[in-house]
Structure formats: structure tokens, C-alpha cells
Amino acid sequence: MIRALEGLLADGPPSADRIDRFLREHSFPLVDGRSVTFVWRGEADSVNLRHWIFGLSTFQPLRRIDGTGLWHLTIEIPERSRVEYKLEIIRGEQREWIMDPLNPRIARDPFGANSVCHGEGYATPEWALPDPVARPGRIEELAVPSRALEGVQRVDVYLPARFRRTRRYPLLVVHDGDDYLRYSFLKTVLDNLIHRLEIAPLIVALTGSSDRLREYGADPRHAAFLADELLPHLQAHLPLIHRPESRGLLGASFGAVASLHAAWQRQEVWGRLLLQSGSFVFSDIGDHRRGPVFDAVVDFVNQFRERPGRPASRIFLSCGVFEPLIYENRTILPLLQSAGIEVRYEEARDGHNWENWRDRLRAGLSWTFPGPLWMVYE
Amino acid sequence: MASRVVLLGPQRFQPTLRDAVRELGVSGPVAVVTAGWQERERENDELRAHLDCEVVDLLLYHRYDDALLRDRPLAQALRRRQEELQQQQQLYRMRLEHALAAARQIVSQPEGAAVEGHLLAAIHAVRHLDRFHLRRLRREHESFEREWEPSRRVAVARHREQLAQLLDRCDLLAIAGGHVAVLLNRLRLFDLRPLIGSKPVVAWSAGAMAVSERVVLFHDSPPQGPGDPEVLDSGLGLCRGVVPLPHARQRLRLNDPHRVALFARRFAPAECVVLEGAARLEWRGERWSATPGTLRLGPDGTLREVAAS
Numbered sequence: 001m002i003r004a005l006e007g008l009l010a011d012g013p014p015s016a017d018r019i020d021r022f023l024r025e026h027s028f029p030l031v032d033g034r035s036v037t038f039v040w041r042g043e044a045d046s047v048n049l050r051h052w053i054f055g056l057s058t059f060q061p062l063r064r065i066d067g068t069g070l071w072h073l074t075i076e077i078p079e080r081s082r083v084e085y086k087l088e089i090i091r092g093e094q095r096e097w098i099m100d101p102l103n104p105r106i107a108r109d110p111f112g113a114n115s116v117c118h119g120e121g122y123a124t125p126e127w128a129l130p131d132p133v134a135r136p137g138r139i140e141e142l143a144v145p146s147r148a149l150e151g152v153q154r155v156d157v158y159l160p161a162r163f164r165r166t167r168r169y170p171l172l173v174v175h176d177g178d179d180y181l182r183y184s185f186l187k188t189v190l191d192n193l194i195h196r197l198e199i200a201p202l203i204v205a206l207t208g209s210s211d212r213l214r215e216y217g218a219d220p221r222h223a224a225f226l227a228d229e230l231l232p233h234l235q236a237h238l239p240l241i242h243r244p245e246s247r248g249l250l251g252a253s254f255g256a257v258a259s260l261h262a263a264w265q266r267q268e269v270w271g272r273l274l275l276q277s278g279s280f281v282f283s284d285i286g287d288h289r290r291g292p293v294f295d296a297v298v299d300f301v302n303q304f305r306e307r308p309g310r311p312a313s314r315i316f317l318s319c320g321v322f323e324p325l326i327y328e329n330r331t332i333l334p335l336l337q338s339a340g341i342e343v344r345y346e347e348a349r350d351g352h353n354w355e356n357w358r359d360r361l362r363a364g365l366s367w368t369f370p371g372p373l374w375m376v377y378e
Numbered sequence: 379m380a381s382r383v384v385l386l387g388p389q390r391f392q393p394t395l396r397d398a399v400r401e402l403g404v405s406g407p408v409a410v411v412t413a414g415w416q417e418r419e420r421e422n423d424e425l426r427a428h429l430d431c432e433v434v435d436l437l438l439y440h441r442y443d444d445a446l447l448r449d450r451p452l453a454q455a456l457r458r459r460q461e462e463l464q465q466q467q468q469l470y471r472m473r474l475e476h477a478l479a480a481a482r483q484i485v486s487q488p489e490g491a492a493v494e495g496h497l498l499a500a501i502h503a504v505r506h507l508d509r510f511h512l513r514r515l516r517r518e519h520e521s522f523e524r525e526w527e528p529s530r531r532v533a534v535a536r537h538r539e540q541l542a543q544l545l546d547r548c549d550l551l552a553i554a555g556g557h558v559a560v561l562l563n564r565l566r567l568f569d570l571r572p573l574i575g576s577k578p579v580v581a582w583s584a585g586a587m588a589v590s591e592r593v594v595l596f597h598d599s600p601p602q603g604p605g606d607p608e609v610l611d612s613g614l615g616l617c618r619g620v621v622p623l624p625h626a627r628q629r630l631r632l633n634d635p636h637r638v639a640l641f642a643r644r645f646a647p648a649e650c651v652v653l654e655g656a657a658r659l660e661w662r663g664e665r666w667s668a669t670p671g672t673l674r675l676g677p678d679g680t681l682r683e684v685a686a687s
Contacts, residue, residue, distance in 0.1 A: 133391075162418065164417060164418075166417055167417050198600070198601050362601050363601060363602075366600075366601035366602050367601075367602060370602065372557060373597055373600055373601075374595045374597060374600070374608075375557050375558055375559050375560075375595065376414075376555075376556060376557050376558070376584070377388075377555050377556070377558055377583040377584040377587060377624045377625060378388060378390065378414075378555045378556055378583055378584070378625075
């Protein structure tokens with residue numbers, strides 16, 4: 001049991017007042033080295049910790065302290081971990097997943113929000129927080145007609161601070177662009193890293209999809225849209241550098257599959273890839289058992305494993321060690337390296353979520369689009 | 379040689395340029411070099427407003443492009459030379475990484491006679507490498523000068539003549555920061571040093587680096603790579619005995635005494651000076667003076683106030 005809790009319970013079941021004071025005086029979850037204690041107060045039949053750490057049981061019951069409405073659970077979490085979680089409150093037949101009311105830290109995603117536990121030594125990177133000194137870029141909207149995707153695609157375009165048409169810029173195309181903006185704070189990250197000279201001032205096309213699992217699941221129409229429609233449209237309207245090493249694709253999960261697939265289909269077009277927690281599911285033999293939505297993905301990744309080719313000259317690959325996809329990402333790494341691609345690979349003690357992907361952006365963007373940090377002293 | 383050279387820190391949030399110019403007894407016209415801003419060279423409204431006197435834009439960045447557009451053989455030669463210089467820099471970096479790694483490991487050992495002996499030798503090895511690199515670069519520059527005589531070629535000479543006339547009617551030269559290699563290349567192509575004559579010079583950030591003896595690039599915590607300070611090239615040499623460090627508090631781990639000590643000892647006897655805030659260094663031909671609070675990196679790993687030399 002964690003020390004703070006031991007202190008509370010040292011003299012037997014604490015009174016309500018003592019519990020009130022204890023909750024006021026501490027931050028939750030309680031962190032003491034690798035020991036992390038989750039605490040909940042209330043009336044219920046049972047309370048479970050719900051998390052997405054691959055390798056641990058997905059639900060773990062909290063224990064009630066006799067004579068009180070206080071529940072607790074201590075687990076081991078490695079240093080510098082970041083864990084998203086919820087509490088499951090069970091009363092009779094009713095099951096309710098809630099955010100931890102004692103923990104103000106939350107992370108949002110397209111499905112809502114989760115509570116966040118910071119393990120010992122983890123802190124939100126300062127370059128991901130708003131910096132009043134960083135000159136802001138701006139976002140403009142483009143409409144890109146597409147035969148491949150049968151309709152007009154709305155694309156937001158990030159233009160860096162002090163953008164000028166007399167200069168040429170590298171291009172990054174982002175899958176799930178809206179989600180990167182909202183949940184990975186991509187604009188703040190871009191503004192800050194450009195200001196810090198750690199990445200090149202670049203133009204970023206933020207794309208999305210209304211049929212994500214199909215379009216991002218190794219769909220050749222999507223690859224065609226990117227290379228044959230979006231890229232020429234952007235080149236016609238924006239001052240871009242016309243070299244593959246100045247063009248990149250970024251995506252997470254299925255977005256990473258889409259990025260790799262698009263680059264693999266059109267080799268020599270996209271010189272840079274940032275692949276975050278890619279859903280690089282494959283099967284050596286038999287059925288992949290991930291469900292039909294993965295069929296096209298598995299076909300692609302199996303083909304890629306046979307013939308990796310050279311989809312890009314420089315790739316940033318990352319994955320959380322708490323993700324079930326860690327195996328697939330560790331497996332694809334040597335394939336990329338054997339193709340003569342310069343790969344930087346990073347693992348994090350985190351899961352399949354947007355703030356994990358946010359936390360990797362400095363390393364990924366500075367690797368693929370390095371800035372003039374060493375040369376510019378303003 | 380410039381009669382006085384004043385080095386300042388970054389000017390964006392705490393501009394001290396106007397005060398420095400006034401204290402030199404200059405009320406205009408002031409020639410400015412903003413070539414380090416590259417394509418933003420002409421966007422100097424804030425600078426003009428701050429100086430509040432007549433400002434003469436030397437436009438070195440645009441003149442360079444114009445000259446090379448008119449002299450294609452020179453442009454190609456410069457491009458080839460740039461590739462050679464980049465290769466030299468990469469080879470130097472490969473050796474430097476190992477030499478500095480050794481010095482860093484040794485400096486973090488518990489103090490003792492044996493450690494100090496090896497540390498001296500390790501620092502000596504890094505200094506030797508820096509000198510070797512600078513000598514090779516100087517040879518490249520001299521060879522290029524001999525072969526091409528850039529400042530005498532028609533397109534360059536025409537601009538140089540205009541620059542001479544502009545500078546002639548100015549009382550001071552101000553050199554802004556920005557991209558230090560771009561700035562240095564432009565200053566070099568037009569051989570600005572003789573044109574400056576004995577005029578006072580005020581330079582900040584990359585401008586301060588460009589006018590010193592050697593240009594040292596530095597960042598202790600880059601997102602990629604080991605963060606080894608490296609010598610880029612010789613500077614114009616308008617002042618001696620100082621390695622300017624603009625934005626030092628952001629770029630260097632000044633609370634790491636081992637890194638600070640190593641930096642200071644590597645470039646000794648030159649003083650490695652933190653150029654930030656109200657920091658100001660003035661060079662008067664043989665001696666330095668500094669405003670109170672201007673700090674340097676100490677060989678013992680601490681930050682010390684710069685004493686007048």
C-alpha cells in the first residue's frame with residue numbers, strides 16, 4: 001500500500017472529516033515511485049479501474065476500506081509512463097464508466113475523454129504548451145475536387161508564421177488532420193517548433209475522411225487522391241519545394257497505414273513518412289483474426305513485407321509499449337531499415353492515443369523536416 | 379579596422395540598439411545589414427522605427443542574388459565550394475563527436491590529478507581539431523579567392539562600388555542577426571571589411587558572431603544529435619578574444635557546470651560571453667568593456683561577470 005494511504009489508515013477506519021482532508025491535501029492518483037494508487041469515494045457494489053494497457057488485465061478491482069466509502073487500488077507503473085483510464089462504477093445491474101473525479105487531468109479524443117495518470121518522471125512536454133512568444137501560423141481552407149474519392153475534399157492548410165509567396169516550403173500531409181489539431185494540439189506544436197527553429201517552416205495539409213476505415217485501410221483510391229489530385233492542387237496554389245525529400249505524410253493508427261500504403265504505391269513521390277502506432281497488422285499463416293475491417297490492411301502489409309521497396313528515404317516510426325500494436329511496429333522496423341531507409345524509431349510508455357502521438361511530434365518532425373536551429377541566431 | 383565594435387544580444391524583446399548607437403555619439407545615417415533575415419531582408423520597419431534616424435539599407439542578400447544571376451560561372455563555383463565546405467564540416471563533426479564525448483566523460487569524473495591530466499589532454503585534442511578545421515577552411519577560402527577574385531568580377535564589383543558609396547555617407551554600420559552562414563557569405567563576397575574602414579560597428583546575435591574571430595555554433599539540447607558546439611568558420615575578425623553566445627540561456631545548459639567548464643576551457647583564452655537582455659560588449663581595438671551584468675562562461679563551470687580587459 002502506498003505510504004500516504006497507510007498514514008490515513010494507521011489508526012483504523014478514518015472518519016469522514018479525515019477523508020475529506022486527505023482528499024484535499026493530495027493529488028490523485030497518488031504516485032510514489034512506480035507505485036500508483038487510484039482512489040475513489042462513493043457508494044457502489046464494486047469499482048474497477050479500466051485502462052488500455054496491453055499486458056495487464058483490462059479491468060482491475062478497487063478495494064473498499066471497511067466502514068468507509070473509500071476505494072483504492074495500487075498498481076505498478078514504470079517511470080515516465082502516461083496512462084489513460086476510467087473508473088467503472090457498478091451498482092446492481094448498472095455499470096457506468098466515469099472519469100476520475102479526483103483527477104483534473106483529462107485527455108480528449110474523438111470518443112470523448114479519459115482521465116490521465118502521469119507516472120513518476122512524466123511531464124507534458126513544454127514545447128506542446130502554448131508559448132506566447134511563438135509567432136502563430138494560420139489555417140486556411142481549401143476545396144480539392146477529387147475523382148478518386150468522388151467528391152470535393154475539404155482540406156485545411158496550415159501556413160507558418162511569416163509565410164511569404166516568394167519562398168518555397170516543404171509540405172506535410174496529415175491524415176485525421178482535424179483530430180491532430182484538436183487532440184494532439186498540432187497547431188501549437190508546429191508554431192512552437194518552428195519558432196524554436198527545430199523544424200523547417202512548412203506547409204501542412206490537414207486531410208480527413210468520412211469513411212476512414214475504408215479509405216485509410218490501404219485503399220488505392222486514397223493513394224491516387226494524395227499523389228494525383230491533392231499534391232498537384234497544392235503545388236498549383238502554394239509555393240512548395242518540388243522534391244520528394246521535401247514532401248511527407250503523417251498518420252496514426254489507420255492513418256499510418258494510409259501513409260505507408262500511399263508512399264509505397266507511389267514511390268519517389270513522398271520522401272518523408274511519420275508513422276505513429278501504425279495498424280500494421282499482418283499474418284504469417286492463417287486468418288489474422290482482427291475482423292473484416294482489417295482485411296485490406298493485412299493484404300497490404302503482407303505484400304509490403306514481401307516487397308518493401310523504398311516508400312521514402314527517411315521515416316519516423318513510433319509506438320507506445322502499452323499498445324497491442326507494439327509487436328507489429330517492432331516487426332516492421334527491420335524491414336524499413338533493410339530497404340536502406342533512414343529510420344528513427346521511438347517507443348513510449350504510453351498507449352494508443354492522441355497525446356502519445358503529440359509527445360512524439362518534436363522527435364518526428366525534427367527528424368523528417370529539420371530546422372535551421374544550428375544556423376539561425378536572431 | 380572598425381574603431382569600435384559593440385556586440386549586443388537579441389533585439390526582439392529588449393532592444394538596446396538605439397542606446398548603443400547613441401552612446402557611440404552617432405545620430406545617423408546608419409547603414410544596416412539584415413542579410414541574415416534572408417528573403418525578409420527589406421522588412422526592417424521596426425528596426426527603422428527603433429533607430430529613429432536615417433537608415434541606409436545595404437541589401438546584401440538581394441545584391442548577392444543579383445550578382446550571381448549575372449555571373450553564372452561564379453554562381454556555379456560558389457555552389458561547388460559550398461559543397462566542399464559542407465563536406466569538410468561533416469568530416470570535422472564526425473571526429474568532433476568522439477573527441478567531445480571523451481572530454482565530457484572525463485570532466486564528469488571525480489576530481490584528481492590523474493583526471494585533470496587526462497582532461498587537459500582531451501580538451502587539447504578538441505582545440506587541435508578546431509584549429510585543424512579552421513586551417514583547412516582558410517585554405518579553401520584563400521584558394522577560391524586566388525582563383526576567382528570574386529570582389530573584382532564585374533557583377534560583384536558594381537555592387538561593391540555602390541556599397542562603398544552608401545557606407546561612405548554613413549556614420550555607423552549595424553549588422554543584424556539571423557542565419558549566420560548566409561550573413562557571413564554575403565559579407566565575404568562583397569569583401570565588406572575594408573569598406574567599413576574605421577566606422578563603428580554594432581552587431582547583434584548572428585551579426586555579433588559574424589564579426590568575431592571565429593563563428594561557433596551551439597545548442598546543448600537539439601531534438602536530434604548530440605548537441606556538440608562546433609566551429610563553423612572564421613568570422614570577419616573585427617574584434618578579438620570573444621565567442622559571442624546569443625540566446626545562451628535557451629540554447630545552453632548553463633546549470634550544468636561540466637558543460638559550462640568544457641565550453642569555456644575549449645575556447646580559452648577567448649571569453650565565451652552570454653549575449654542576452656541588456657548585455658553589451660564594446661571592443662576598442664585592443665580592449666573590451668562590458669555593461670554590468672554581462673556574463674561569461676567560467677572555466678570552473680560557473681557564470682561570471684565579464685571584467686574589462
